[in-house]
Each structure stands twice: as C-alpha cells, then as structure tokens.
Amino acid sequence: MTNVATLDSPAVTTAKPKHYRPATELVHIETSTDPTGGPGSTVRDPYNAASVPIYQSATFKQPGAHGSGEYDYSRSGNPTRSHVESHLAKIMRAQRAFVVSSGMSALDVILRLVKAGEEIIAGDDLYGGTNRLLGYLSQYNGVVTRHVDTTEPLAVMEALNPEKTRIVLLETPTNPLIKIADISAIADLVHQQCPRALVVVDNTMMSPYLQKPLMLGADIVYHSGTKYLSGHHDLMAGVIGAKTQATAEQLYFVINATGCGLSPFDSWLLLRGVKTxxxxxxxxxxxxxxxxxxxxxxxxxxxxxxxxxxxxxxxxxxxxxxxxxxxxxxxxxxxxxxxxxxxxxxxxxxxxxxxxxxxxxxxxxxxxxxxxxxxxxxxxxxxxxxxxxxxxxxxxxxxxxxxxxxxxxxxxxxxxxx
Known part of the structure; x- marks a missing residue:
C-alpha cells in the first residue's frame, strides 16, 4: 500500500505549469511521454493519447517484493485521478488538489481536521447539507460551530478564539441568499488573530473560472464537482484544493484512510467536463x-x-x-x-x-x-x-x-x- 506514514500520494507534480488565460488553461492538459514522468507532467503516457485514458483498474502490479511502484491500489491513487487532480490544481492555483466522491465528501474530509473541543466559524446562510454536517459534528464529535454574518469581517473577528478556532468556513456567494464574504479581509484577520486556523471557502457557486479563493488568502478551497465543473449532472464529485503541501498531506491521509477518492471513470468524466x-x-x-x-x-x-x-x-x-x-x-x-x-x-x-x-x-x-x-x-x-x-x-x-x-x-x- 501507499506509504501513509509519510503521507506520500502518487503522481505529485512538482514543476510549476505555465499559466495561460483562463479559457485556455481549462482546455490545455499537461501530459508527458517521458518514461520518468518529466518536469511538470502528471502521468506517464507512452502512447501520447489525445484524451486521458481511463485506468479502470483496482490494483497495480509491483516491480518487487517491497512494492515501490508509483501506483499500487486505486483507493490510494489512480493515473486517471492524478490527471484530473493535477489539472484542477493548476486552474485553482493550488499546491495540490484532490477529487473525492461528492461535494459533501470533500467537506467531510476537510472537517476531519477539526478535533473535539475545537470550534468552527461559519456563515448564517449555508447550503442545507453543510448545515446538517456541522450539526452532526456538534452532536457527536464535540465540535462547536458559531454561525455569524460573514458579510461582516468584524463579526468573524469577534467570534474568533485563538485557542479553539480551527476553521473559518465561508460560502461566497452564499446559497441561496447570494450574500458576499470578503475573503481577503477575513483571511487577513483570521491569520493575524488565529495563526493555526484555516480559512476554507466553498467556491462551488463561482467555479475556478470566475473566482480563485486561494489567491485571495484562503487556505483550502472546495467544490461540488457535480455542479459547474462537470456541467451535465451525470456524475457526483467533490474537489479540494490546498494552498500548502503540509495541508495537502493532512487531507490526503484522510482520503486514503477513508477510501473516498473518485473512481477512474468519474475522474475521466470530470476532466472532460472541466474543458468546457x-x-x-x-x-x-x-x-x-x-x-x-x-x-x-x-x-x-x-x-x-x-x-x-x-x-x-x-x-x-x-x-x-x-x-x-x-x-x-x-x-x-x-x-x-x-x-x-x-x-x-x-x-x-x-x-x-x-x-x-x-x-x-x-x-x-x-x-x-x-x-x-x-x-x-x-x-x-x-x-x-x-x-x-x-x-x-x-x-x-x-x-x-x-x-x-x-x-x-x-x-x-x-x-x-x-
């Protein structure tokens, strides 16, 4: 299995891709025929396929008794999933991106970073599923959520607790009252007052085409890929983008441990949808x-x-x-x-x-x-x-x-x- 002790995950792209204008970036997917992967590549492709292949395999053969192959089991990583994750990281301006089974799975992965006794600050106009999950954490996990008017940065600041606040969760625009949170101002306040707290933004409503919260100061961004990213309501998917490698490693550990990574076929559908x-x-x-x-x-x-x-x-x-x-x-x-x-x-x-x-x-x-x-x-x-x-x-x-x-x-x- 993938070495979860060091939190390594397959096909990590280290070279920074060239950035084009948004519409071009969405269509242009970096691939490589270099057998070593090559700078900035995602997955080796010896056949130079014009469309990313679907690696519909649950497991992968290893070169020796100690494993060491780039992929071993699709729960931990799959080449098709790596392609779409690398592409989404580029368009979200994330250090790493992950795709999981639904938008709510994405939020669940993120909220597992919060321990019992810690607190979440969230808006007072939230998607119903988000509100339901926060309620569950309060009832069963001992995590308190403080709902505030996130259109007022000072309301967020007043709710901050340097010892307990772990996540500030923003929707902007909110669903369904379309209220706007000042991501930059809130991120500045949170990082000053609570350096260990993470600013998390649900960017589903805007998509990375219209808004990039990580460039506005957020630490984590997530999407229901079921919505604009896929665009045809023919798959369920969640997308998470992390600003730093340290945060990405924490998120990957949860994804690998719980097995909520997106399937190869749905990864391929999501990648196809993103292009348009x-x-x-x-x-x-x-x-x-x-x-x-x-x-x-x-x-x-x-x-x-x-x-x-x-x-x-x-x-x-x-x-x-x-x-x-x-x-x-x-x-x-x-x-x-x-x-x-x-x-x-x-x-x-x-x-x-x-x-x-x-x-x-x-x-x-x-x-x-x-x-x-x-x-x-x-x-x-x-x-x-x-x-x-x-x-x-x-x-x-x-x-x-x-x-x-x-x-x-x-x-x-x-x-x-x-």
Whole structure:
C-alpha cells in the first residue's frame, strides 16, 4: 500500500505549469511521454493519447517484493485521478488538489481536521447539507460551530478564539441568499488573530473560472464537482484544493484512510467536463443577467451579484470576474412561489445547479429543508424564496417560460415581454 506514514500520494507534480488565460488553461492538459514522468507532467503516457485514458483498474502490479511502484491500489491513487487532480490544481492555483466522491465528501474530509473541543466559524446562510454536517459534528464529535454574518469581517473577528478556532468556513456567494464574504479581509484577520486556523471557502457557486479563493488568502478551497465543473449532472464529485503541501498531506491521509477518492471513470468524466467550463459559464451567466434584469423590472426582490443594486456589488466585482448563473427572488407569498415553480415547463424542478439545463426550486422546501423552520426564520431565510439555476438554453425561451409561469401563478398581470 501507499506509504501513509509519510503521507506520500502518487503522481505529485512538482514543476510549476505555465499559466495561460483562463479559457485556455481549462482546455490545455499537461501530459508527458517521458518514461520518468518529466518536469511538470502528471502521468506517464507512452502512447501520447489525445484524451486521458481511463485506468479502470483496482490494483497495480509491483516491480518487487517491497512494492515501490508509483501506483499500487486505486483507493490510494489512480493515473486517471492524478490527471484530473493535477489539472484542477493548476486552474485553482493550488499546491495540490484532490477529487473525492461528492461535494459533501470533500467537506467531510476537510472537517476531519477539526478535533473535539475545537470550534468552527461559519456563515448564517449555508447550503442545507453543510448545515446538517456541522450539526452532526456538534452532536457527536464535540465540535462547536458559531454561525455569524460573514458579510461582516468584524463579526468573524469577534467570534474568533485563538485557542479553539480551527476553521473559518465561508460560502461566497452564499446559497441561496447570494450574500458576499470578503475573503481577503477575513483571511487577513483570521491569520493575524488565529495563526493555526484555516480559512476554507466553498467556491462551488463561482467555479475556478470566475473566482480563485486561494489567491485571495484562503487556505483550502472546495467544490461540488457535480455542479459547474462537470456541467451535465451525470456524475457526483467533490474537489479540494490546498494552498500548502503540509495541508495537502493532512487531507490526503484522510482520503486514503477513508477510501473516498473518485473512481477512474468519474475522474475521466470530470476532466472532460472541466474543458468546457469557460464556454458554459459565459453563456449561463449571460442568460442569468437577462433573467435577473427581467425580474427586477417586474418589481421582484432579486438576489444576484450582477445586479448593481446588490449591497455588495462592488465587493463581488473585486473578488470575482463575473456574477455567475445562480439567482434567487422573493414573491411575498409561499403559495404564489409554489404555483410559479410548478407552472414552469423548461425550468426543471430540481435541487443542485451548474448544469447545462435550467433548474428551479424553493430552497426551504428542498435543498435547505433539513434546516429547522425556526432556524431558517432566525437566519432570515424567506420561505417564499425561489432559486433559479440558469442553463445554456436560448434566453428568450427561458424568459417566455418564466413569464408564463408568473402569469399562471397570479404573480404578474398578463402582458407580453415585447
């Protein structure tokens, strides 16, 4: 087996790859035909395949009785997985990257760095699954989570405990209220006040194409690769990026010990999806801008960082290169919102986001239903909130379908888009 005592993992790339513009980086995957691997390579490829091969093998033959092969067992490492990890490390600007079985597995790996008696600081607007896992740690592992308004760096600073704080967990934009946390300012405060604490950012909403938290001061970044990175909702995956080798070694130990590394085939699917991230994201956020503008013009309260009226519009522009393709809006009535969601034809009623097709949901009844109602109320999460995850369809079709649903639900008087 891989030597977990020294926390070595296969196919570690040591040479720094050349950085191109974002869209080029996503498509260009470094490979090597050098039998020794070669500088900056990921996996030896004697056949120079144009597409990374799928090494669908659970185990690998060793050169001798003491092992010493680069790969021995796919739980510990696999060439296909190494390819996608090296590629993702490059585009996230991470020292090391890892791919695991889901976004929640990624968070679980990270939170295993927290010991009983230590504390986590997290936002007050979180994905329901994140909230559920934090609740489990509190109930069974003796890990306290302090929820604060992460849009206020001073609120984070006031919750810091130099002896106990181990992780500061940020979503930005948050899901589903699209609130923005100042990653740079918070990271500076945390590193000054609690040098042993790690700033962790869930970057799923933006993807590495639009935002790179490790370059903004974060220590760990993670994604649900099920979303934008794969883009087609045909696999489950989680991605973790570490800023330092020391942190990466801690994360790899957990991944190897628990066996949650991504399978070879899903690694190949994820790598294929990443190549088209730029074209998908550009189209999706362009569509989202048009949807947001339409809803704003109809008088709805819209949560979207591309809206100049968003309270943190300028901050988001400083942190990211685009507003993304997820927005939410309020109707003022839970019953009206239910009718809108059920009246759409093109917008699929579904949890998740980041897919090429558009999705609609009411978070309080679906993705965030695991958060108790009184907690949702305390955190000002509106029960009538509708979340739109915009795809790559023709925007006029999406607008017409949404407008028809608004009319059928009684949320708008009948009139043409014009």
């Amino acid at each position: 991230l730029a074209v998908r994201m550009e189209k999706q956020q362009d569509n989202a801008r048009q949807i947001a503008e339409f809803l704003i013009n109809q008088g709805f309260r819209v949560h979207y960082p591309g809206n100049p009226a968003h309270p943190q519009y300028e901050l988001h522009k400083r942190l990211s290169s685009g507003p993304g393709a997820v927005l939410s809006f309020e109707t003022g009535s839970t019953e009206v919102s239910e009718r809108i969601v059920e009246a759409t034809k093109l917008w699929g009623i579904s949890v998740s986001f980041g897919c090429v097709n558009s999705l609609i949901s009411m978070p309080c009844q679906m993705s965030h239903a695991s958060i108790p109602a009184h907690v949702r109320q305390e955190r000002a999460l509106p029960e009538d909130l509708i979340r739109l995850c915009v795809g790559i369809e023709d925007p006029q079709d999406l607008l017409e379908d949404l407008e028809n649903a608004l009319h059928e639900a009684g949320a708008l008087p009948r009139k043409s888009l014009g």
